[in-house]
Amino acid sequence: MGIAEQAGFSIAEKPGTKARHPKRMRGLAPIFAGFILPITLGLGWEIAVRTGVADGRLVPPPSRIFETVVELAQSGELLLHIKATCLRVLAGFSGGTLAGTLLGAIAGYSLLTRRLVDPTLQALRAVPSIAWVPLFILWFGIFETSKITLIAVGVLFPVYLGVLGAILSVDRKIVEVGRVFRLSPFALTRRVLLPSILPAYVVALRGGLGLGWMFVVAAEFMGASEGLGYLLVDGQQLGKPQQIVTAILIFAILGQASDWLLSTAAAPFLRWQDSFSTSD
């Protein structure tokens, strides 16, 4: 009999209190708290304009913005612009993600490629992406191709860096476990490398998506006949601040929604993570 048993320790264990991870409780109060400020400001401004304290010409009150949304929606214009912008982001994000992932994976796997490619990419990354605009217009014209390329370039770098960094920081010790179990290179990639880079990859994709939304505005400033960026330009030229604010609000909603979609799609694969939550 070992000392441990003599001392009353036993090896068989029952799970302590709960075997399952308890669902994180999210009270509703903190969410409501976040609405207090914008609603108060909005109401305050509405009252100020209605009572004639302010004229609200340059800063439209919530009711005017709401009217604009309804008008644009009823004419079918709103949907048209949203669709155009979303398609651009989708195309640019897909292209940038694909290229960034491939480049990052190749550079991460092969030291030689990394030495060859990484310095150039790092140098290109230092160029503010908007600076490409004139060149892209010369190369691809002022229509869709140059817009989508610009968005893709914006997305490419964070994705590339995320993938490369994730591959380089894969825990060598865990890879060794795979080797002890004699996994083939393919199995090692699928069962060890991919799962361990996934969290960083999702973060990189979310960063890339955020930049995609940023660059779609720049791309649509380049001259577009539809899209939310066009609404912005049009609103400025025709002096319609309510249209500008409407477009801004829709950008905010779309950005949040697409980010939520991305992290929700990834969440089932990241359940094991301590820190992962869709809200951050």
Place this chain on the structure above:
Amino acid sequence: MLEAHQIRKTYPNGTVALHDVSLNVTAGEIVVIVGGSGCGKSTLLRVLSGLERPSAGWVSVDGARIEEPHPAVGMIFQEPRLMPWLTVRQNVGFGLSHLPKAERLARVDEVLARVGLADYGRRWPRELSGGQSQRVSIARALVTQPSVLLLDEPFSALDAFTRIELQDHLLELWAGSRQTLVLVTHDIEEAVALATRLVVLKPAPGRIATTFDVQLGQPRSRLSIAFGDEKRRLLAALDHSLSEFRAQVSG
């Protein structure tokens, strides 16, 4: 069973970690390798496992030379090294992916029960204590039923009670299966409690200082006089190899 012949290992930075180390482990033995820090214990185990190629010499398992990890040789590392994205059950079954699911699950549950974690199969690694994680990693190595198990300071990160508990548990498992064990430790008590044969390494470069059989049957009482005698014998051997080293450094 497991043989190392005149192993030398020189790392790319010039460190000579092992110099002509030969070791012949017969089936059913528990060989415990002891030695001061940096004298090449981990390196030796990694060479035995096939994770690291020796600069000279060779390792064979059942007469066949190995260049990379061998299915008959399992390895337990100093840290649990569990995959954080797999549940306990999936971690334990990691090396069994070639088996049909039903059989895999049956074997996993059986081995989890053996290490005392039958009810923990659905947990994530982050939800385990250090000792529980290490037990899962032991289960992961045991479940493929390797005939040789290499253990690199498997209990060193644990508190004294858990350590003793797991040592006893390892002996229990060994009594049932009579696997061949090669275990690295720098804990004298652990060495004497487990070993059928002790191998003392000396540093710079790592060589075998001495080897001797432990003259105690199992189970061993850590409080007995004979246990104390073996401990002193090992301490003397370690001391001797170290004083030799010091003389060599100062002389």
